[in-house]
Amino acid sequence: MTVEKSNRPEARSPRGFRDRMGAELAAERRMLETIRSVYEAYGFDALETSAIEYADALGKFLPDQDRPNEGVFAFRDDDEQWLAMRYDLTAPLARFVAENFDALPKPFRRYQAGQVFRNEKPGPGRYREFTQFDADTVGTASVVADAEGYMMLCDALEKLGLGGNYLVKVNNRKVLNGVLEAIGIAKGAASEGQRGAVLRAIDKLDRLGPQAVRQLLGAGRKDESGDFTRGAELGAAAIERVVALTEVNAAARGDVCDRLLALVATSEEGRKGVDELREIDNILTAAGYGDERVRFDPSVVRGLAYYTGPVVEAELTFQVTNEDGQLVRFGSVASGGRYDDLIMRFKGVEVPATGISIGVSRLLAALIAKGLVSTASAQGPIVVLVMDRDAMGGYLAMVRELRAAGLRAELYTGTAGMKAQLKYADKRQSPVVIIEGGDERAKGAVTLKDLALGAERAKDIKDRDQWSKGSEAQMTVPRANLVEAVKQILARGGRRA
């Protein structure tokens, strides 16, 4: 029986989706476990919300979108209500808190790791399904919660082995608001579009440089492909004032605060923003998190419109080679901020909240780049070959003994001959295969093949010394010594993970 080719669907993942296997998944699992242990130690509890929400509950808060309401996978339920797949873990948290407000302790501290979905154009390293690891504190306006979040993030990065290779960069939207107030752009619905354009312009400083940002703050900018992006339409003096803000730069957090205060002295909100930064500085300093780990950087704004106070971005500072062969900083792996108004959408009153989201695959890529997690395939199982189907009971006893000794072991479950079975074991990265044919059985013995040593020997057969060692790649031992002999081979190293 066969199926005509024309009737067959093509076997492929949709654009922007992918499959992941063994070694990568194991590394990611260990990484998530490490982060989780730090977050738990800080008193955060696990929460898991559903992958699908009512579209109106998610709202239109997709980051970095010039066209809001796009970028989401949405569909109608059979009662005609619009459902959407979550695009982040913050909007579902806002829904959850509003739904369960009275029952929750305040502050409410939760972490959640989960997949999010973006209906966006995929690209290299840019997927439409990816994992975020969020931690948020809801129900307190105190920046102690923000500062604790930065410390917790530092601790997680240190525990992952990234000490000395990261910088947590902090800013405060209130300071930016102070500057906007000073140049005559008051908060409110009327200025929303313009404020958004200013945020997006500053957010591009790292990538495009100050000249492009000036254009984007002004009339607009035509990029290399000829596409024109409309600007924020600020006047020349206002543009220089915003650029001056982003260029405030000092190693010491206290010095940054002093310079910011000079720029926003006339604005009450601006002064409050600087006060908050000073309080954060005090907390961090008291807890031993110095400028070399957490810096104040006014060029950090984060694209999201809903941030209302301190914002944060964690950058990995070591260099990697990019696609064009240039050495570049690894860059951002986590970001977040305070969003005091988001839950108000449901509750009608302000519920202050702050959080940080880790981009899981970015961070995993960093750990791999730094050699902090193994990229080698996981060790394959010990494979017991099936030489004689009537002796199955004996083969089964072997795998059971090996597993009982804490080893990965499997019985070959296919129907092919010995040569194919050895090839299978090799493809599985098996360290040892066990062979019991009629001869061995008659003698109460088993033959063990050290596939790692065998592979090594095959690489360099010119070396006489290697040849003499080669005999060790296969040995016959009494059946009763099976587990002990396997452990001896594994102890040589070879393919052990």
Place this chain on the structure above:
Amino acid sequence: MTVEKSNRPEARSPRGFRDRMGAELAAERRMLETIRSVYEAYGFDALETSAIEYADALGKFLPDQDRPNEGVFAFRDDDEQWLAMRYDLTAPLARFVAENFDALPKPFRRYQAGQVFRNEKPGPGRYREFTQFDADTVGTASVVADAEGYMMLCDALEKLGLGGNYLVKVNNRKVLNGVLEAIGIAKGAASEGQRGAVLRAIDKLDRLGPQAVRQLLGAGRKDESGDFTRGAELGAAAIERVVALTEVNAAARGDVCDRLLALVATSEEGRKGVDELREIDNILTAAGYGDERVRFDPSVVRGLAYYTGPVVEAELTFQVTNEDGQLVRFGSVASGGRYDDLIMRFKGVEVPATGISIGVSRLLAALIAKGLVSTASAQGPIVVLVMDRDAMGGYLAMVRELRAAGLRAELYTGTAGMKAQLKYADKRQSPVVIIEGGDERAKGAVTLKDLALGAERAKDIKDRDQWSKGSEAQMTVPRANLVEAVKQILARGGRRA
């Protein structure tokens, strides 16, 4: 600033979706970890496919659907291709194997735990997003793979503490096909509808009893609500032959095989089915998995149309009280079977495969019902109260010391007074709160409140003995002894998880 009520979205999960928290998630994580460790020991590797697939790649294999093609969340991509959320983990595996066929070792053994989505009517305990834990062996027609799957499932259930409380029930579709052949229903497209109706009828034996199954095998059946289900339109003799098959029952697997052979002796496929069961019996017996753990039960058919050989269902045999107050068996927690044709949809040639899927929330519910996992809330963090915002540095040092000692500890990050902070700690299930006011600080001391003991004392204030113990619920110790004193309190028991 407030938002008008009429403009606010309602904060709620969509119908059939839910949020889960702390204790349940922790229990599920441990359970999945246990299953994973067994599957890894058997040589299965992790695979993670995307939650979204092309709809045509998923196909129309939704289980137990009288109306195929419904029950899926589907939507159009911007290039007009239909995407769908996966409704199980088997269809994506078939796609993955077909896509990567040449690169994979054969047999290919993978496990995957992940959420699946069904666009079905939700009900009590019936959600539209739930987790499955699957293990499959692809690329071998040998029933050694099926038998190993049953053993692995037994091992996982035993390791979870369910030894003596489960039964893995096995049947073979080939035997049923043999009976259908004997009553004149040959395989083929023409008989597909009728064969499906026979399968669905047998599948309802447990729930509806043999009389209803006879109706469903014949002209059809009107249920209590008056709804009519069309039957398989078998004649009276054929009905009795099918019912006789489902009623074959014996404690010993060998006896079941003997009786089945008598029913299908005229059919080659039927005889092959019995031979396969005998081989499975031999393997299980050799490996020490007796009839008390794995039984042959011809009433097990599983609704899925794509099964081609052995099928399996794991049932938990202990009793629980159902919604109507009746004692009933806990029932099915895992199922699966051999599906030799599923990958053919893509490849055009047969790729034999077999697998088992665990219903994760069903199994977790069973562990909770048996008291095998803790249903108590996870232990809350030790809470350091903020009595004096200027002393923040000192409070931060305390939480850091406690965390360094391996304890969960948090600084209160809200802005409320002492009474509200104590209430917060209580709501968090905090075992101990730390208080350092001006008096304590002046003396170089801290006060510890044992909230567990305090709560106990409040329950029974009539007992004199309790009163005198009450003094232990609060103590002041030198600041330097903080960690030691906390550990002493925790060692008393109280709220420890």
